[in-house]
Amino acid sequence: MAAEHGSDLVQVVVVLAAGVVAVPLFRRLGLGSVLGYLAAGLAIGPFGLRFFQDPQAVLHVAELGVVMFLFVIGLEMQPSRLWGMRRDIFGSGLTQVAVCGGLLTGLGWLLGFPLPTAFLAAMGFVLSSTAIVMQILEERGETSTLAGQRIVSILLLEDLAIVPLLAVVAVLAPVPSGGSDTSQWVTAGIAVAAIATLVAVSRWLLTPLFSLLANAGAREVMTAAALLVVLGAALAMQAGGLSMAMGAFAAGVMLSESPFRRQLEADIEPFRGILLGLFFMGVGMSLDVALVGRDWQIILASVVVMMAVKSAGILIVARMTCAGLREALHRAALMGQGGEFAFVLYAAATAAGIFEPRINAVLTAVVVLSMALTPLVVAAMRLLPEPAAPPDLDGVEGAEQIGAVHDHVLMIGFGRFGQVASQGLLARGIDITIIESDTEMIRAAAGFGFKVYYGDGRRLDVLHASGAGHARAVLVCTDRPETTTAIVRLLKAEFPLTPVMARAYDRPHVLALLKAGVDFHLRETLESALAFGTAALRQLGEAEEALGEIEADIRRRDRARLELEGLGEREAARALMHGNRMVPKPLTRPRQPGQALSRETEAVIQEAAERDALQQDGHPV
Incomplete structure (x- = not known):
């Protein structure tokens, strides 16, 4: 038993040491902290120094970092502000998912894959990585900008899309799932009840609760209550068959107008940062180096082609929705990767018999590599010269009109x-x-x-x-x-x-x-x-x-x-x-x-x- 505890402590020390060494180094090189975490995870994972043998166990815990990240983002989104973003969420977001999904599905079908396989492979890659995109936006101070808010809106729609996509997996499954129409209606009812309960608790119960705790003067209890809110909301949504991240985001939105908003954010921030870094390291551990080495031509070509096609779709949608060329290019570079929800969707498709295990492994490697390449693509975008777009001089006099x-x-x-x-x-x-x-x-x-x-x-x-x-x-x-x-x-x-x-x-x-x-x-x-x-x-x-x-x-x-x-x-x-x-x-x-x-x-x-x-x-x- 003591040996097992010692082994656990060694793993904790190794994780901390890898992050402490890799992240400052990569940030010093201008590559960002995300790529540093991914490289650290790859180095200590089962395909590196082998301090960890089961990256999925690490990812399971580290997903709480994404949950807490979305809770903090939700705290910044007052309901009125979120309502004002509805056109970006259900306009730009839905259009981007549809266009990119259609392009990638068509590509897979042309390459000879069955339509269900091509569709789910495409839709998994369409769901961008909320964790990576938000981390890069935060590091560059762009979360609160107009362009950053549009990207956040699209990410919210993509997070919502995982729910109907998992339902599509059940419909496309070649073997009977054992469920009935009645059970599906019960599941839908549970989801609606979970959402209604979360909204009611967040709106009418949490503020009085935090007032009571604040009057008690117990600082550590306030921190525990903040964690309880985040994890409880995530658990409620998961029990209703929905996304944990969306549950945390909804709780954050409901508390965004609470007088305890800043206190909650300060309490969650240390846990959010550590667990989010652990999530990126878990993604790095998941990269099967042996598979990449064996099928590197297929995987590399898939990464390049899928990122290029998705980025082209994002660019088209951005220009269609009146975004400037610079903003459209930036959005395409930032959201051109697959995301963490792809792992969930691909695992469900494999369990349902739609994917073969080898296809699942290749697609997972493609997603991980695309996530690792995103910081490099964004860094390369910064090297592009500023576009020489003519300024809007309507009502503005030029220097030539100054006179003597x-x-x-x-x-x-x-x-x-x-x-x-x-x-x-x-x-x-x-x-x-x-x-x-x-x-x-x-x-x-x-x-x-x-x-x-x-x-x-x-x-x-x-x-x-x-x-x-x-x-x-x-x-x-x-x-x-x-x-x-x-x-x-x-x-x-x-x-x-x-x-x-x-x-x-x-x-x-x-x-x-x-x-x-x-x-x-x-x-x-x-x-x-x-x-x-x-x-x-x-x-x-x-x-x-x-x-x-x-x-x-x-x-x-x-x-x-x-x-x-x-x-x-x-x-x-x-x-x-x-x-x-x-x-x-x-x-x-x-x-x-x-x-x-x-x-x-x-x-x-x-x-x-x-x-x-x-x-x-x-x-x-």
């Missing part, structure tokens, strides 16, 4: 930073010419009385039309560092006598701007961060005279930092005057041969060595 201007200030970029920066100039009656490349921003600014022209500051003709050569100063307030640097280079090359002031992003961006010849730069968080730190010290009781000394010390250290970064004394002094700031890091590194440092820098280095109080390197700010 003199003695003005030219501002390039009118986002949050530019809007605040312009207020002081306008208060003094200074004439500002503003150009911006975002037409929606131009229209929004017009609603507040601002006259903003459309123009790309990286184009020389736009700069000439905007009067850059006659401007008292050019303020570059664009959001993207590479855009800002390109504009500064062009301005200093064509209009060297015009002062150029630029918004900087981080330390490397500061160095690039200085090399481009910028006259003034300010990192976007500089003044707010210094003011925030000063306020914190004041709140902690520091004397006012000490606050100025501390800020001066930070700036003095920054001057030394800039010099050590390879800048000359004059540039470092200018950066100091402009209020530049760097994250502190050790100043005791050896100087380059022949490098002369100022006395002030030598003093800072000596002080740092003596006090040993500087922080280590962090992310640039």
Whole structure:
């Protein structure tokens, strides 16, 4: 018995170690955490190092991660918001399932498979992986975007589709299932009763229950209650013959307007993350490497063809539903794989005698490989250049319509930073010419009385039309560092006598701007961060005279930092005057041969060595 417990503990340690090693490595390589979990599962599974022999047992437990994930998603979906998405759910979602299912069914039938086999193989692959798609959306911060919400809507419809598909398996079974019409009606009645009970409990019972637990002050009981809600909803739906994931999602939706929504989300989050990672590792363990090696031509061709056909169907539907080309391509790349419900459908088809065991094994390998390839396809999509679609200039004036201007200030970029920066100039009656490349921003600014022209500051003709050569100063307030640097280079090359002031992003961006010849730069968080730190010290009781000394010390250290970064004394002094700031890091590194440092820098280095109080390197700010 002790040996068995020891073996279980070894497996737990192995799972944790594999995830801890693989996920950061894959994320560092830009491949995402999903592919890291899949690779870790493959490495420790029955076809790798063999720490696990039964990946289905791991998947059975890890499915709770998908359940909890959908519960958290449901918490973000108020019923009114979900009702507003009904066109995407039953419009785009149903159309995508029908089109992709028809294309893949036709492909299988043309290849000589019986129609029932072709249909179920196709429909299993049509159901995208909710876990993988949602994880990628979450990592990229796209869950709450309009395009992300459309994808979520389609995923919900696909999750719902597993219920009628399992019923179709029973209908297509070549052998009698032993059931009767009466038993099927009883099953349907149980499903409806489960849904009604879940809605009633979620709507009228759970909020009073959580209020009672909150008043009791038992934090661990609140966590236990949150788990009870998720698992109880999943169990109720499973007992009714429905999807556990849909039960958890429905419970989340019902609680989305509860005052305990954020508390529930915080309680579930640690379990959700761990179990979802375990699910991906279970999928990786399920990949039969021996089968792939034996039938690799068939499996590889099937993966490529099925993903290509499904992606083409998704692209067609997305364009039919008025999605932009970029959004349609992104959706096709993100949803082109088979999903976890395919395993359920294929297992049911095999048990019913529709699939042969070898077909089931090949299709399962195809689905697993398609899931593993999805992060790579999405990463490749990010390398594509942005489409050169013409902007919507309806009601927007271009820079060529500015006309002759003199003695003005030219501002390039009118986002949050530019809007605040312009207020002081306008208060003094200074004439500002503003150009911006975002037409929606131009229209929004017009609603507040601002006259903003459309123009790309990286184009020389736009700069000439905007009067850059006659401007008292050019303020570059664009959001993207590479855009800002390109504009500064062009301005200093064509209009060297015009002062150029630029918004900087981080330390490397500061160095690039200085090399481009910028006259003034300010990192976007500089003044707010210094003011925030000063306020914190004041709140902690520091004397006012000490606050100025501390800020001066930070700036003095920054001057030394800039010099050590390879800048000359004059540039470092200018950066100091402009209020530049760097994250502190050790100043005791050896100087380059022949490098002369100022006395002030030598003093800072000596002080740092003596006090040993500087922080280590962090992310640039």
